[in-house]
Amino acid sequence: MAATVAALFIGQFPTTTSEALASANKTTDVGAGWTGQTLEALADTLIPGERRFAGDLALAGAVTGPGAVQAGVIATLSSPELPLAPLLPEIAALLNARAVTYAAAHFILLPITVPSFVGLSFHHRTTLVQGLFGLDDPDRAIWQMFSLLTGLAFDTAAHLDTRQALAAGHPGLAWLGWLPPNADGLWRFSDYSYGAALAATHPATTASGSPA
Structure with missing residues (x-):
């Protein structure tokens, strides 16, 4: 799936950026600076969370409790298993350009000390x-993939081992x-999800549950 998501992102940008993405093989720190603030603000718009500290501008503080940013969305986006880090500054710049256009159309005066999208209120974001x-x-494809990855960060802790995340x-x-795993670190469920067994276990099934 990572390759599919990366390919969809690559198709939205020039060849030079695609080549840079293909050669990337390590996590890039995008948590700081305007790129990080912009991507955090976008993720916070999709899955809101409370501000992490006084003066936290990237997070609008629209709700109480943690959201996508606290769940590790930046770590997911910059994961070496999904090498999108070279594209993240371009995605942030694209969003900020859209924010400038939006602000002009709505007669909103944006601050110059933060990224344009961050300068918008939660309502306007x-x-x-x-x-x-x-x-x-x-x-649209870029924003769809971004929302998918934001959801993965929050719903599955995609950048972490599940046991570690729990x-x-x-x-x-x-x-x-x-639910946490069993004592041996594996997940087993005593109840059938449908409330009943849908079929008898094949006699050749191995002890691990795999077909022979």
Whole structure:
């Protein structure tokens, strides 16, 4: 799936950027600076969370409790297993350009000390992001993939081993009520998800549950 997501992102950018992406093989720190702030603000618009500290501008503080940023969305986006790091500054720049256009159309004066998208209120961020997913938006695929990865960061702790994420109290897994593994580190479920066995176990099934 990582290759598919990367390919969809690559198709939206020039060949030079695609070549840079193909050669990337390590995590890039995008958490600081304007790129990080912009991507955090976008992720916070999709899955909001509370501010991490006083003066946290990237997070709008629209809700209480942790959201996508606290769940590790930046670590997911910059994971070496999904080498999108070279594209992240371009995605942030594209979003900020859209924010400038939006602000001009709505007569909003943006601050010059933060990225344009970060300078918008949560209401205006939400309105802008809704438009990004319109059928006529030329960059719709980019925002769709970004929202997918944001969801993966929160719902699955995609950048962490699941056991490690649970031990650390990952907010998304905790919110979903993800159960811890058994004592041996494996997950087993005593109840059938449909309330009944749908078929008898094949006699050639191995002890691990795999077909022979």
